[in-house]
Amino acid sequence: MTQLSASHNELTQPRFSPLHRIHEDAGATFTDFAGWQMPVRYTSDLAEHHAVRNAAGIFDISHMAEIIVEGPDAASFLDYALAGKLSAVKIGQAKYSLLLSERGTVIDDLVVYRRSEEKFFVVANAGNRYAAVDALQERAAEFSGVGVSGSGVSGSGVSGSGVSGITVTVTVTDQSDETALIAVQGPRALEILEATAGLASASPLEPLKYYWSVEGDFTDADGSAPVLIGRTGYTGEDGFELYIDADRAESLWRALSSAGAEFGLVAAGLACRDTLRLEAGMPLYGHELSLDIFPAQAGLGRVVALSKEGDFVGREGTEIGPAEGSWVLVGLSAEGKRAARAGYEIFAEQEAGSPDAPAGAPTSVPADIPAGIVTSGALSPTLGHPIALAYVDPALAEVGTEVSVDIRGKRMNFHVSTLPFYKREKK
Amino acid sequence: MAVPANLKYTTEHEWLLIEGDFATVGITQYAADQLGDVVFVELPETDSAIEGGVVVGEIESTKSVGELIAPANGTVIESNQAVVDSPELVNSDPFGEGWLVKVRLDSAPENLLDAAAYDALTAE
Numbered sequence: 396m397t398q399l400s401a402s403h404n405e406l407t408q409p410r411f412s413p414l415h416r417i418h419e420d421a422g423a424t425f426t427d428f429a430g431w432q433m434p435v436r437y438t439s440d441l442a443e444h445h446a447v448r449n450a451a452g453i454f455d456i457s458h459m460a461e462i463i464v465e466g467p468d469a470a471s472f473l474d475y476a477l478a479g480k481l482s483a484v485k486i487g488q489a490k491y492s493l494l495l496s497e498r499g500t501v502i503d504d505l506v507v508y509r510r511s512e513e514k515f516f517v518v519a520n521a522g523n524r525y526a527a528v529d530a531l532q533e534r535a536a537e538f539s540g541v542g543v544s545g546s547g548v549s550g551s552g553v554s555g556s557g558v559s560g561i562t563v564t565v566t567v568t569d570q571s572d573e574t575a576l577i578a579v580q581g582p583r584a585l586e587i588l589e590a591t592a593g594l595a596s597a598s599p600l601e602p603l604k605y606y607w608s609v610e611g612d613f614t615d616a617d618g619s620a621p622v623l624i625g626r627t628g629y630t631g632e633d634g635f636e637l638y639i640d641a642d643r644a645e646s647l648w649r650a651l652s653s654a655g656a657e658f659g660l661v662a663a664g665l666a667c668r669d670t671l672r673l674e675a676g677m678p679l680y681g682h683e684l685s686l687d688i689f690p691a692q693a694g695l696g697r698v699v700a701l702s703k704e705g706d707f708v709g710r711e712g713t714e715i716g717p718a719e720g721s722w723v724l725v726g727l728s729a730e731g732k733r734a735a736r737a738g739y740e741i742f743a744e745q746e747a748g749s750p751d752a753p754a755g756a757p758t759s760v761p762a763d764i765p766a767g768i769v770t771s772g773a774l775s776p777t778l779g780h781p782i783a784l785a786y787v788d789p790a791l792a793e794v795g796t797e798v799s800v801d802i803r804g805k806r807m808n809f810h811v812s813t814l815p816f817y818k819r820e821k822k
Numbered sequence: 823m824a825v826p827a828n829l830k831y832t833t834e835h836e837w838l839l840i841e842g843d844f845a846t847v848g849i850t851q852y853a854a855d856q857l858g859d860v861v862f863v864e865l866p867e868t869d870s871a872i873e874g875g876v877v878v879g880e881i882e883s884t885k886s887v888g889e890l891i892a893p894a895n896g897t898v899i900e901s902n903q904a905v906v907d908s909p910e911l912v913n914s915d916p917f918g919e920g921w922l923v924k925v926r927l928d929s930a931p932e933n934l935l936d937a938a939a940y941d942a943l944t945a946e
Contacts, residue, residue: 424855439913440884441859666858666885732862734882773884774861803880803887 412457413575413641414648421662429522431458433665440666444776447630447671448819450659451581453651454668460524461574461638462531465514466565468538473507473515476534478690478713480703484509489606489625493690493698494519494527499712501684501693503527506627508608516623516638520680524571531567534708539563575644579651580634580671582819583658588624588635591654594647596624600635613639615646622647629668631675631817670773673782676726676815682737682770683724683784689717692786693724694814722767722786727798728812729781734774735800735809741767741787742806744797760790767791769800775816782816783809824941825850826917830931831940834891837917838931845931847893848921849881849912852944857883860912865890865901865923872896872925879922881912890922894931900924 410431412418418425423434434455436443446452464473473481479492486509494502503523508516519527579587588600596611603609608625620643628634639647652660669679678684683693690699690713699713727735743760760766767787775782783800791798794813799806829837835853839846854860862882872878872892879890901923905911911920935943 424858435885436858439859441861444884670884732882733864734862736887774882776861776884 410458412455413644414455414457414577417645417648418455418662423662423664426665428458428665429520429524431521433458434662436664436666437662440664440670441776443661443663444667444670446659446661447581447632447663447667448777449582450661451579451583451587451634451655452630452661452663452667453648453655454578454580454663454665455576455644455648456578456636456668457575457641457644458521459576460519460521460527460569460571461576462517462519462528463514463568463570464517464531464565465568467513468563468565469513469515470509472535472538472563472565473517474703474705475538475707476531477505477507478699478707478709479507480700481507481509481515486511487607487609489608489627491606491698493695494523494530495690495699495707495709495712496686497708497712499689499699499709499715500686501680501688501690502530502686504678504680504684504695506625508623508625510608510610510623518576523680524569528567528569530708535565535567538565573641575639575641575647576636577639577644577648577651578628578630578634578636579655579660580628580630580632580663581660582633583655583660584632584634587651587655587658587660590658591650593650594622600624600626605633613643613647613650615643615650617643617646629675629677630671631677631815632671632819667776669771670776673771673773673784674775674777674815674817676784676817678724678784679771689713689721692717692721720789723789723792724770725767725785725787725792726812726814726816727769727772727781727783727785727800727809728816729800729807729809731781731807732774733802733807734781735769735772735783735785735802735807737770737772739769739772739803740765740801741769741785741791741809742799742801743788743791744799744808760788767798777817781809782812787811825852825937827937829917830934830936831943832891832893832931832934833943834889835944836891836893838893838934839921840927840931843927844899844924845893845896845927846921846924847890848916849888849890850940850944851916853888854913854916854920857881857888857912858885859883860909863905863909863912863922865906866898868898868900870898872898874931881909881922892925893934894925895928896925897928898923899926 426435470482772783
C-alpha cells in the first residue's frame with residue numbers, strides 16, 4: 396500500500412489486532428496489511444472461500460479505521476466533507492461513500508452508519524486511516540470557519556444546513572484503536588448471530604435489510620458492552636459486521652465461533668476475503684481506487700451526489716471530471732486456469748483493424764501498446780475460471796470485447812464481462 | 823518442521839530426489855504453505871531441455887505465482903500430469919504425489935542443501 400502517511404511513524408512498527416492471540420492459537424498464517432499483522436489464512440484459503448459461499452466465515456477486520464463524526468451539524472458537515480448526501484441517510488441506515496480530493500479523485504472509500512440524528516460512524520480502510528482522519532478534521536475546521544464567519548450565502552454549503560450562523564458544531568474522533576471489527580459472512584450468518592450466547596440486538600436481526608444496522612449489546616462474565624451490528628460486508632454474501640470495544644473482542648469472537656460451529660462457520664482470512672470481494676465485483680482501495688482515479692472511471696459516478704445542495708469537497712473536480720479517453724473499470728473473464736494479476740498489461744486484440752475480423756476491438760486502439768491494466772485478478776474459486784478487474788481504454792469497455800492480457804510474457808485471451816462476476820441467489 | 827532426510831534442497835525451496843543421473847523435483851512444504859492453495863501448475867514438456875537457474879514452470883495459488891526453477895542443466899523426461907490435473911496435490915503431498923518433474927541431469931547440481939541445512943534455512 397502506498398498511501399501510508401510518513402508522518403505517522405508508528406506505522407513502521409507492526410500492529411496487532413486485539414484478536415491476534417486467537418489467530419495465533421488457531422495456527423493462522425499472517426500477512427502485513429497496511430502495517431497490520433493480519434491472518435491471511437487459517438488452513439486453506441479455498442476452503443475458507445467456499446465456506447463463506449456455502450455456510451459462513453468469521454473474519455477479523457479490526458485493522459479497519461472507525462471514526463466518529465458527531466454534533467448538531469454532523470449531517471450537513473458530512474454532506475460537505477464526503478461525496479454522498481449523508482444527511483438523507485436514516486438513523487440505522489448505512490451508506491457506501493467516498494472521500495474525494497479537491498480534484499475529485501478518491502482519497503478513500505468508506506461505509507458510513509448513521510447511529511442517531513447527530514452521530515455518524517465512518518469506517519475507513521486501514522491504510523487510509525490517517526488520510527481519512529486528517530481530511531475529516533481539516534474539513535471540519537474549514538466547515539466551522541465558514542459557518543462562524545457567516546459566509547453561507549457564498550454557496551459554501553452552510554446556507555442550507557440549518558446553522559444559526561454563529562457556531563457550527565461537529566467533532567471528528569478517531570476510535571480505531573479502541574474498536575474491534577468482526578465480520579460474519581455467509582448464508583448461515585443470520586442463524587449464527589441469533590444463536591450466539593450473550594448477543595442481543597435492539598430489534599430482531601432477521602428483518603434487518605442490507606446496509607442497515609441495529610444497536611446491540613454483548614454480555615459475558617465481564618458484563619455488558621455495546622455492539623453495532625451492521626448487515627454489511629465485503630463478500631457478496633448475506634452477513635453482518637459487528638463493532639465492539641477492542642477489549643471485548645476476544646470474548647465475542649469465541650461466542651460467535653462457538654455458536655457457529657454447528658452451522659459450518661470457519662475462521663476466514665484476508666486471502667479469501669480478497670477473492671470473495673473480487674467475485675462480487677467490489678473495489679479495493681489501492682487496486683481499483685486511488686488518488687489518480689475519478690469515481691466515474693470506477694463505475695462509482697452515482698456515489699457522488701452532484702444533485703445535493705451546496706458545495707462539497709471534490710464537487711468542482713467531479714464536474715470537470717477525468718480527461719477525455721481516460722481508462723475505465725471493467726470486469727474481465729477468460730477460459731482456462733491462468734489468472735491475470737494486478738499490474739499485467741492489456742492489449743487490444745491483434746486482429747483489430749483486419750477487415751475480416753469484425754469481432755475485434757475498434758481500429759482506433761493499436762494492438763501493440765498497452766490499452767489497459769489489470770488491478771485485481773484471480774482464478775475464481777466459485778466460478779472455476781480466471782476473473783479480473785481492470786482499467787481499459789473506453790473503446791474496449793463494451794461487454795463482450797475481446798482483449799489479450801500479457802501474463803508473464805504470454806498473451807492470453809480475455810473478454811469484458813458484466814459485473815459482478817458472482818451474485819448470490821436471493822431467497 | 824523436519825523435511826525428508828533423503829532429499830536435497832535448493833535455496834529456492836525446491837527439493838530433489840537424486841538417483842544417479844536422474845532427479846525428481848518438487849517444491850517443499852514450506853514453499854507450498856507460503857503460496858497457499860495451488861490452483862494452477864504449468865510444467866515443461868517431456869524431452870525439453872532445461873537450463874540450471876532458469877524458470878521452467880509456474881505454480882500459481884489464488885494469491886501469488888511461484889516459479890519452478892531448473893536445478894541444473896538437463897532434459898525433462900516426465901512432467902507430473904496428476905499435478906497439472908489436480909494442483910492441490912502440491913499442498914497435500916508436496917514431497918510425494920505433488921512432485922513436479924523428473925529430469926535427466928547433464929551434471930550434478932551445485933549448492934544443494936541437505937535436510938538439516940534446509941530446516942535451518944526455513945527456521946530463520
